Amino acid sequence: MTRIDAKFAELKSQGKKAFVAYVMAGDPDFETSLEIIKGLPDAGVDIIEMGLPFTDPMADGPTIQLAGQRALEGGQTLEKTMEMARQFRKIDDTTPIVMMGYYNPIYSRGVDRFLADAKTAGIDGLIIVDLPPEEDEELCIPAQKAGINFIRLATPTTDDKRLPKVLQNTSGFVYYVSITGITGAANAVATDVGPEVARIKSATDLPVIVGFGIKTPETSQSIASVADGAVVGSAIVELIGQRKPTHDILAFVKSLADGAHKA
Numbered sequence: 001m002t003r004i005d006a007k008f009a010e011l012k013s014q015g016k017k018a019f020v021a022y023v024m025a026g027d028p029d030f031e032t033s034l035e036i037i038k039g040l041p042d043a044g045v046d047i048i049e050m051g052l053p054f055t056d057p058m059a060d061g062p063t064i065q066l067a068g069q070r071a072l073e074g075g076q077t078l079e080k081t082m083e084m085a086r087q088f089r090k091i092d093d094t095t096p097i098v099m100m101g102y103y104n105p106i107y108s109r110g111v112d113r114f115l116a117d118a119k120t121a122g123i124d125g126l127i128i129v130d131l132p133p134e135e136d137e138e139l140c141i142p143a144q145k146a147g148i149n150f151i152r153l154a155t156p157t158t159d160d161k162r163l164p165k166v167l168q169n170t171s172g173f174v175y176y177v178s179i180t181g182i183t184g185a186a187n188a189v190a191t192d193v194g195p196e197v198a199r200i201k202s203a204t205d206l207p208v209i210v211g212f213g214i215k216t217p218e219t220s221q222s223i224a225s226v227a228d229g230a231v232v233g234s235a236i237v238e239l240i241g242q243r244k245p246t247h248d249i250l251a252f253v254k255s256l257a258d259g260a261h262k263a
Contacts, residue, residue: 002149002171002172003094003097003124004047004098004124004172005149007047008173011046011229017228017229017230017260017261018046018047018207018209018224018228018229019044019045019046019047019220019230019232020045020046020048020049020098020229020230020232021043021045021047021049021253021257022051022100022231022236022237023036023037023051023233023236024051024053024064024068024240025050025051025053025076026053026075026076026080026081026084027051027068027070027071027241028071028074028240028241029074030074030075030080032246033071033084034084034087034088035246036246036249037050037084037088039246039250040250040253042250043250043251043253043257044254045095045253045257046229046257047095047096047098048097049231049233050085050099050100051064051067051233052081052099052100052101052105053067053068053069053076053081054101054105055068058102058129059129059130061234063234063237063238064237067241070241078105078114081099082121082123083121085097085099086122089121089122093122096125097122097124097125098123098124098125098126098127098151099118099123099125099126100126100127101128102130103128103138106128107138115142115143115146115148116146124148125150125172126148126149126150127152127153127175128150133152133165136168136169140169141169144171149171150170150171150172151170151172151173151174152167152170152175153177154167154174154175154176154200156179160199167200167204167206170204171206173207173208173229174200174204174209175209175210175211175231176193176196176197176200176208176210176211176227178192178211178213179212179213187213187215187219188210188212188213188214190222190223190225190226193227194227197226208228209228209231210227210229210231211233212231214232214256215232215234217256218259219259220232220260223263224260224261230256230263232253236249236253236256
C-alpha cells in the first residue's frame with residue numbers, strides 16, 4: 001500500500017473527501033517554494049502535487065507556464081525537485097507527494113535512475129501528461145514495479161471506447177480534467193462534472209479526483225461533493241506569482257481545503 005492508498009483509506013474511514021494542492025517546485029525560488037510545501041499539510045492538504053518545471057508545458061495555461069519559467073530561471077532542476085521532496089520527508093512521512101510534469105526530463109535522466117531516486121526521495125505517484133497508455137512500457141509499468149503509483153488523466157473527450165485503455169494500468173487515483181483545454185482557462189461546474197465522474201467510477205474502483213477550473217472554496221466544495229476530491233493549482237500558483245506572503249497563500253489553501261472537506 002502506498003501513501004496515496006493509505007490516505008484515501010483514511011479519508012474514507014472519516015467520511016471525508018480529499019483536497020489536493022498543486023504547486024510548481026522552485027517557484028518563485030527554492031527556499032520559498034519549500035516553505036510553502038512544508039506548510040501545506042497544516043493548511044488541510046491531503047495530497048501534494050509538485051510540478052516539475054519544463055520548458056515546453058503544452059497542457060498548462062499561462063499561470064502554470066509562468067511559474068515554470070520562474071522556477072527554471074531560479075535554477076530549479078529535476079535534482080533540486082527531488083531534494084525538495086527529501087527535505088519535506090524529514091518533517092512529514094505520511095502526506096503523499098505526486099510529481100506532475102512531462103516525460104523529457106525523466107527520459108534525459110534515465111528511467112531506472114529516476115525511479116530509484118524518486119522512491120528514495122519519498123515520491124509516491126507520477127502524473128506525466130504527455131505519456132499516453134500506448135507508451136506504458138516507457139515509465140508506467142516500471143513505476144508500478146518500483147512501488148510508485150502512476151496516475152492517469154481522463155478528460156471530457158475520453159469516451160467509453162477509450163476509457164478502459166486509460167484505466168488499464170492506472171493506480172492511486174484517476175485525475176478527471178473537468179474542462180477541455182489548458183489549466184486555469186475556465187470554471188468547473190459540478191452539474192457537468194458529476195455524470196462524468198459517475199461514468200468513470202462505474203469502470204474502476206479507484207478514487208476519482210477532479211481538477212482544472214477550481215478557484216474558490218465554494219467550487220472546491222461543489223466539485224468534491226460529486227467526486228472523491230478536488231485539485232486546485234492555478235489559483236494557488238497565481239498568488240505565489242504575485243509574491244504574496246507565505247501565510248496568506250497557506251490561508252487561501254486552507255479555505256479551499258475546508259471547502260472540499262465540507263462536501
